[in-house]
Amino acid sequence: MRRIQFTAALLSAVLLTACGSSAGTESTTASSASSNETFRVGMECNYAPFNWTTTTATDTAQPLTSADYCDGYDVVIATKIAEAIGRDVQVVKTDWDALIIDLQSGSLDAIIAGMTDTPERSEQVNFTTPYYVSPEVVIVRADSELASITDIQELSGYQVQGQMGTLYDTIIDDIDGVIHVAAATDFPAAINALQHGDVDAVTSELPVAIGVTAANPDLAYVQFEEGHGFTSAGDEGGVTVSIAIAKGNEDLLNEVQTALDAISEEERQEIMEAAVIRQPASEE
Numbered sequence: 001m002r003r004i005q006f007t008a009a010l011l012s013a014v015l016l017t018a019c020g021s022s023a024g025t026e027s028t029t030a031s032s033a034s035s036n037e038t039f040r041v042g043m044e045c046n047y048a049p050f051n052w053t054t055t056t057a058t059d060t061a062q063p064l065t066s067a068d069y070c071d072g073y074d075v076v077i078a079t080k081i082a083e084a085i086g087r088d089v090q091v092v093k094t095d096w097d098a099l100i101i102d103l104q105s106g107s108l109d110a111i112i113a114g115m116t117d118t119p120e121r122s123e124q125v126n127f128t129t130p131y132y133v134s135p136e137v138v139i140v141r142a143d144s145e146l147a148s149i150t151d152i153q154e155l156s157g158y159q160v161q162g163q164m165g166t167l168y169d170t171i172i173d174d175i176d177g178v179i180h181v182a183a184a185t186d187f188p189a190a191i192n193a194l195q196h197g198d199v200d201a202v203t204s205e206l207p208v209a210i211g212v213t214a215a216n217p218d219l220a221y222v223q224f225e226e227g228h229g230f231t232s233a234g235d236e237g238g239v240t241v242s243i244a245i246a247k248g249n250e251d252l253l254n255e256v257q258t259a260l261d262a263i264s265e266e267e268r269q270e271i272m273e274a275a276v277i278r279q280p281a282s283e284e
Helices: 008-013 072-084 096-105 167-174 189-196 206-215 251-261 265-278
Strands: 037-042 051-053 069-071 089-094 110-115 126-127 133-136 135-139 159-161 202-203 217-223 239-246
Touching: 037 072, 037 096, 051 072, 072 089, 072 110, 072 251, 072 265, 096 110, 096 126, 096 251, 110 265, 135 189, 135 206, 159 167, 159 189, 167 202, 189 202, 189 217, 202 206, 206 217, 206 265, 239 251
Parallel strands: 037 089, 037 110, 159 202
Antiparallel strands: 051 069, 110 239, 126 239, 133 239, 135 202, 135 217
């Protein structure tokens, strides 16, 4: 939903360990298990309500360490798919820039992390059909004059920031005359910059914005009507998110797609609504 291709230079900069996992990866279990028995799913665990890290064990959370868990919309979707294909889910906390690298190396079986199927990414990995569609919004300070805008072009001349390597950095250029601030390393960093007055607005997707503004009364989000919002993100009513599977693993791709097809649109919305409600007041 929010993601775009990272550069070839970044690919060469990330080193894989001898066991095939990246330095940015944290496995969910201390005991090793065959990849035939587990469904190893990569995600950041840092992007509520899609995925976040917590110390609270719940029916929906999956363990990261003996003390930490990952919960969220993506975790529930991953768990349901794993059950449908007869495997045990294993969430692997992975830095965003390492996700595709780890999938290609065989350290992951799938990426379920708010990743958009772009032409560039499709050259590297295969994707399922979208499992969620989300409108694009901007988050602003609640006391700002921008809280009442109705068109993205009203952001012209203002400082707008997105997350590095994501679609939400790219769409900023839809705004004529915008001051496109260098991308934040992660989403919490962008929100921190907004709250400290370093930027005027942060691009986001609606479920994330709802959670952020609920936890931070000093912030507000602006949703735009059709024809007044971002145009480069797609034409399906918002940005789509899909599941990535490694090239050459068509059997798993077909299994995952069949499992995904069995989750109705109504159930997907219910899962998201529940994730929005239970997400932490602030990211841990």
